[in-house]
Amino acid sequence: MKPLDWFFLVASLVLTVTTAGMVFVPTDAPLQVQLEDPEGTFVFPLDQDRVLEAKGPLGVTTIHIVRGGVFVSDSPCTNKICIEMGTIHTAGQFVACLPNRIFVRIVGGTAASGAPDATAW
Numbered sequence: 001m002k003p004l005d006w007f008f009l010v011a012s013l014v015l016t017v018t019t020a021g022m023v024f025v026p027t028d029a030p031l032q033v034q035l036e037d038p039e040g041t042f043v044f045p046l047d048q049d050r051v052l053e054a055k056g057p058l059g060v061t062t063i064h065i066v067r068g069g070v071f072v073s074d075s076p077c078t079n080k081i082c083i084e085m086g087t088i089h090t091a092g093q094f095v096a097c098l099p100n101r102i103f104v105r106i107v108g109g110t111a112a113s114g115a116p117d118a119t120a121w
Contacts, residue, residue, distance in 0.1 A: 031091060031110035034072050035063065037104040046070070046106060056100030063104055065096075067103055072097065 002010075031046040037054040044050065044065060052063040059076035069087040075097050082097035094105035 021075075031068075032067055032107050033108040034105050034107045037061075038101050043107075054100075054102045056097070056102050058100045061097050061100050061102045063102075070095065070106065072102075072104070075100060 002087055033044045033046050035042045035044065035052060037056055041056060043051075044052065046065060046068055047066065049067070050065050051063070051120040054061045054063060056076075060074075061072060061076070061082070064073050065073055066087075070091045071087040072082040072085070072095055075082050077097055077099040079099075082095055082100075082102070085095045087108055088095055088104075091106050091109045094103065096103045
């Protein structure tokens with residue numbers, strides 16, 4: 001192997017180990033609710049109860065943050081699938097009202113120990 005080959009080999013190993021460390025090391029950040037609507041992206045603490053109104057192209061979608069969970073209580077869409085999705089509680093879960101372009105997810109913290117994740121499915 002030539003000296004430049006060794007350099008690229010070491011550089012790729014360092015990059016791989018650094019990326020793996022960033023992905024697999026858990027964070028202790030507090031859980032937050034991230035709300036995306038046509039007006040922008042907004043972040044709210046999950047531990048404070050509140051009612052949010054997100055405006056989409058069809059009208060207003062009502063979102064509740066209650067007792068460490070988030071759910072959609074009212075939406076102008078026809079199928080109401082976002083309401084049927086129920087309450088979400090852990091990081092990585094989401095509720096979406098696609099016709100109204102509203103996306104709500106929980107970010108931060110760590111996933112529950114032993115809970116299935118995207119790699120399990």
